[in-house]
Amino acid sequence: MIKQLSDFQFPTTAAQLYPDTPTRPWVLEIGFGDGRFWPAYAATFDVPPNYLGVEISGVSLLKAQRRLQEAGLANAHLTKLMATPLLTQVIAPRSLDTVVVNFPDPWPKAEHVEHRLLRAPFFRLAASRLKVGGALLLTTDHDEYFEFACREAQVSGAMRVETGAAPQAALETKYALKWEGLGLSPNHARMVALGTDLVDVPAATFAPLPPVLPYSTGGTDxxxxxxxxxxxxxxxxxxxxxxxxxxxxxxxxxxxxxxxxxxxxxxxxxxxxxxxxxxxxxxxxxxxxxxxxxxxxxxxxxxxxxxxxxxxxxxxxxxxxxxxxxxxxxxxxxx
Ligand SMILES: C[S@@+](CC[C@H](N)C(=O)[O-])C[C@H]1O[C@@H](n2cnc3c(N)ncnc32)[C@H](O)[C@@H]1O
CATH class of the missing domain: 3.30.310 (TATA-Binding Protein)
Structure with missing residues (x-):
């Protein structure tokens, strides 16, 4: 269930990650925190989609793993990586149905804006990995970051922005409850991938280690x-x-x-x-x-x-x- 970078191919197909359920829709969640979203959201489907969660916090990874195990979700994987290299190197173009980002770190100070994940180049990358018509679902309590992200998605030229109500499961994550307790209400947008020709989006350039390797230093092997x-x-x-x-x-x-x-x-x-x-x-x-x-x-x-x-x-x-x-x-x- 936990995948290391070295477990992936570059790129990795749904069939490689989910050999028993390769044709189900594929959802990527970025920054899953303690992992509350997916078990709740997956329960709203008759058949749970395939799921890949990416997070940079190792502590969160273990908490989320426990939740997925308790929910008995076999077609769900977690990985400890930054979202951008995962999207660039591991996910093939036009393979995801949905990308979920709940309560991303807002980096509110003006001098930290470049640390924000949801900027135009990211939207172009995400759009290239989504199937045409697939969507990035953003939920955040941070009004300024929300407006910023919607603007960046539009500026990217790769996504159409629709606003609406957040899925209930996104309103029950750790951070949703934290901000709700402070009286903040969440914003939600669905950023739909257009069929734009994304010629400048990087493709996978990495290669996995060869599967078998003799330790000998024998010569022309x-x-x-x-x-x-x-x-x-x-x-x-x-x-x-x-x-x-x-x-x-x-x-x-x-x-x-x-x-x-x-x-x-x-x-x-x-x-x-x-x-x-x-x-x-x-x-x-x-x-x-x-x-x-x-x-x-x-x-x-x-x-x-x-x-x-x-x-x-x-x-x-x-x-x-x-x-x-x-x-x-x-x-x-x-x-
Ligand atoms: C504010 S928390 C929200 C956690 C969770 N989505 C929730 O709603 O409770 C943001 C999370 O995003 C993770 N994160 C930040 N930048 C990331 C990146 N580039 N790739 C993957 N995860 C990231 C952080 O480690 C943190 O757990």
Missing amino acids: PQENALPHAILSLPATLDLTTFDKQTLRGPSYTVVLLEAYRSLRRDELTVLAHVVEGELTQEVLVNVTQRADGSSLVRLGRFGGPIITPGVKAAVGAVADWLASLGAEVKHRGY
């Missing part, structure tokens, strides 16, 4: 080559007594090589890299191992199930370049 890697010839003496943090900025990523560790068991080195690409952050390990022919293999480690992105490839390149700066000769770059 195609599976070895499927992971970002480089082959180096290290000098007879390599000064690895110090390591300085290094930062590499690329067109779509920032890579920081944070630390290098030596194995106690064999002649191996591992570099910890921090990779930031938009809203996606990954910590990855890049291993440096000896090959049978005496050369060295620099290769992305499988630990943590990293996703192969341009930034992760650059992290492997950065390790190769760091070793090259210490006198290694790079014989092959496979990233």
Whole structure:
């Protein structure tokens, strides 16, 4: 029921996520909080739609998981991710029926407006992942954010805005009850995806780790080559007594090589890299191992199930370049 980023394909189809119910409507809820909305809303359907909830709070994830389990909703998944990379990389164009956003963080200060989720580029992205005629359902008590979001949806050119009454389930979430207690009343809008040609909306560019990978460093094995890697010839003496943090900025990523560790068991080195690409952050390990022919293999480690992105490839390149700066000769770059 809880999906890690590494459990997804890029993109993932409804048939892959819901093999028993692939043809049911598909609902994505963004920022589900403690997960009260979906069990209540799903109960209003004769047959519960397929559900994917995305949230950035790990505590919320566990609370929501308990609620979904109690409700016995088998065709419901939760994931701890930012909404934008999930929509961009995991959800295929024109595959969702509904996107639900209940009580999004309003970021009320003028200098924080850029943190708001519901801005025109987001609406264009959401519209591209919705089927034509599918809708984003927004409920919020925050009048100014509501007007802002409706304006942004219209400006996006990808959505038509209709206002109306919120579904009852959206009025019973944790935040709905909190704001109701303060005397605030919620606004609701249905933002309907138009059939606009969304040429500039990013498509999935990430790749999952290959499913099977031998740990050997054997040479021309195609599976070895499927992971970002480089082959180096290290000098007879390599000064690895110090390591300085290094930062590499690329067109779509920032890579920081944070630390290098030596194995106690064999002649191996591992570099910890921090990779930031938009809203996606990954910590990855890049291993440096000896090959049978005496050369060295620099290769992305499988630990943590990293996703192969341009930034992760650059992290492997950065390790190769760091070793090259210490006198290694790079014989092959496979990233
Ligand atoms: C004000 S709370 C509302 C929670 C819930 N929808 C409710 O009505 O009780 C906003 C939620 O959105 C989550 N959130 C904020 N930005 C997010 C993003 N980019 N992607 C996914 N979740 C996000 C927050 O962690 C928080 O749980």
